[in-house]
């Protein structure tokens with residue numbers, strides 16, 4: 001046992017405070033998001049982000065289905081299942097994935113292109129898949145903890161609602177509905193995720209593990225934007241320096257949104 005594992009657990013309040021302090025590393029601080037917030041993104045950079053984030057959107061309910069699959073507690077599942085419904089839609093509600101498709105259309109990506117995932121960069125795919133796989137292999141409480149980056153999400157959604165209409169007048173403001181919907185959904189998710197995390201991780205060792213899990217999730221979000229930076233800022237999408245695939249076909253991503 002290393003020394004710090006003998007340390008007493010943090011109080012519930014201090015533990016929560018340490019989880020919230022991780023907001024300092026949220027992707028709101030990534031240069032890509034900063035540029036987007038400051039109105040400095042060109043149309044291709046906005047489109048690249050929307051098309052790549054779509055892969056996150058469609059995987060969130062798959063991730064949450066993995067959480068359910070690992071959870072033996074009916075009451076917890078009853079609450080958690082709402083996350084899947086929020087994204088997939090139910091009854092009269094069209095759901096988050098549909099809302100993201102509408103955001104896509106508002107920025108100039110037609111549905112078929114978005115659904116084909118042809119603009120999704122491998123680095124983004126790997127990062128998002130790591131999240132789904134983590135939820136598949138971990139306890140449902142660990143997966144709940146990994147969702148807690150959502151503590152920091154309402155601020156980023158609100159900032160888009162506040163600044164995009166002025167900064168990007170070419171985007172139909174109707175397309176921003178996704179962000180509006182998430183404001184309340186994220187706050188409700190966080191209440192649940194935080195309660196599970198504070199209840200489940202009780203020794204200092206477990207609490208430190210929870211911080212590591214949250215860091216892992218922060219890394220996923222940050223790495224997605226790193227991959228997009230390569231493609232849409234540095235014009236170094238995968239295979240950017242290779243003209244053809246050897247069979248005379250243009251390489252992947254040549255037709256992509258980064259052009």
Ligand SMILES: O=C(O)c1cc(C(=O)O)c2c(n1)C(=O)C(=O)c1cc(C(=O)O)[nH]c1-2
Nearest residue numbers: 060146147148149150151153156157182221
């Ligand atoms: O736009 C964003 O910056 C952002 C970030 C995050 C996040 O922190 O993981 C989520 C969302 N949006 C989001 O819309 C969403 O539905 C969502 C679900 C989850 C999750 O981990 O279960 N994160 C996020």
